[in-house]
Amino acid sequence: MIKGFIFDLDGVITDTAELHYEAWKKLSDDMGWFFDRELNEKLRGISRMDSIKVIMDHNKVSLDEATVEELATKKNDIYVDSLDTMTEEDFLPGAKELLTHLRAEGFSVALGSASKNAPKVLQQLKATHYFDVVGDGNSVEKSKPAPDIFLFAAEKMRLPADNCIVFEDAEKGIDAAKTGGFYSVGIGPEERVGHADLRFDTMKEATLFEVKSFFSDLF
Ligand code: G16
Ligand code: MG
Numbered sequence: 184m185i186k187g188f189i190f191d192l193d194g195v196i197t198d199t200a201e202l203h204y205e206a207w208k209k210l211s212d213d214m215g216w217f218f219d220r221e222l223n224e225k226l227r228g229i230s231r232m233d234s235i236k237v238i239m240d241h242n243k244v245s246l247d248e249a250t251v252e253e254l255a256t257k258k259n260d261i262y263v264d265s266l267d268t269m270t271e272e273d274f275l276p277g278a279k280e281l282l283t284h285l286r287a288e289g290f291s292v293a294l295g296s297a298s299k300n301a302p303k304v305l306q307q308l309k310a311t312h313y314f315d316v317v318g319d320g321n322s323v324e325k326s327k328p329a330p331d332i333f334l335f336a337a338e339k340m341r342l343p344a345d346n347c348i349v350f351e352d353a354e355k356g357i358d359a360a361k362t363g364g365f366y367s368v369g370i371g372p373e374e375r376v377g378h379a380d381l382r383f384d385t386m387k388e389a390t391l392f393e394v395k396s397f398f399s400d401l402f
Pocket of ligand 1: 194226230259295296298299320
């Protein structure tokens with residue numbers, strides 16, 4: 184029986200990827216590092232410290248851990264400032280409708296994001312009230328593809344993994360859901376999230392009706 188839904192944030196509820204891109208670009212320009220949109224794609228869904236390591240590896244740069252943390256903090260300050268521009272208009276099309284529908288039908292709803300800034304993003308969107316549980320980058324140590332963030336969210340909802348559907352836009356996010364024993368819905372192209380149980384190109388197509396029709400035995 185499906186009783187709960189767990190949502191990733193960036194790429195599912197809202198598109199913070201552009202703001203992350205701008206902040207990493209600013210830091211990279213300051214450091215004289217190469218950074219473009221293709222490289223930004225590799226950071227989808229992974230933690231801040233894993234992200235800076237991907238950028239440094241690409242640029243064949245090696246620095247001591249304290250400096251790396253300082254630079255990641257610098258990027259985060261730029262990113263957090265840019266979140267002030269976000270408003271309740273910035274839901275991805277379809278996301279608010281799905282959350283509203285799930286609430287109306289009494290499902291448990293959790294956030295399972297890698298972002299340590301997830302509470303601020305939810306505040307900006309005025310979306311906090313849609314979630315019974317907020318699992319974010321501060322909730323667990325091991326980030327996706329480890330299933331820990333989704334297991335944390337399910338445990339807080341007091342549901343076993345196979346009572347929950349995870350919505351994710353990142354390849355590593357779907358890996359995490361599958362490893363944790365969750366049902367999964369991928370948002371994005373086949374080559375990225377084709378390994379999910381069910382896939383939609385965008386959240387707009389991901390209605391509760393479609394989800395229930397596909398997982399009909401589980402409702
Ligand atoms: C998001 C983004 C990632 C970002 C991560 C950590 O994950 O997709 O690009 O690196 O959060 O964010 P922060 O630096 O704010 O802690 P998700 O899981 O919401 O897709
Ligand atoms: Mg994501």
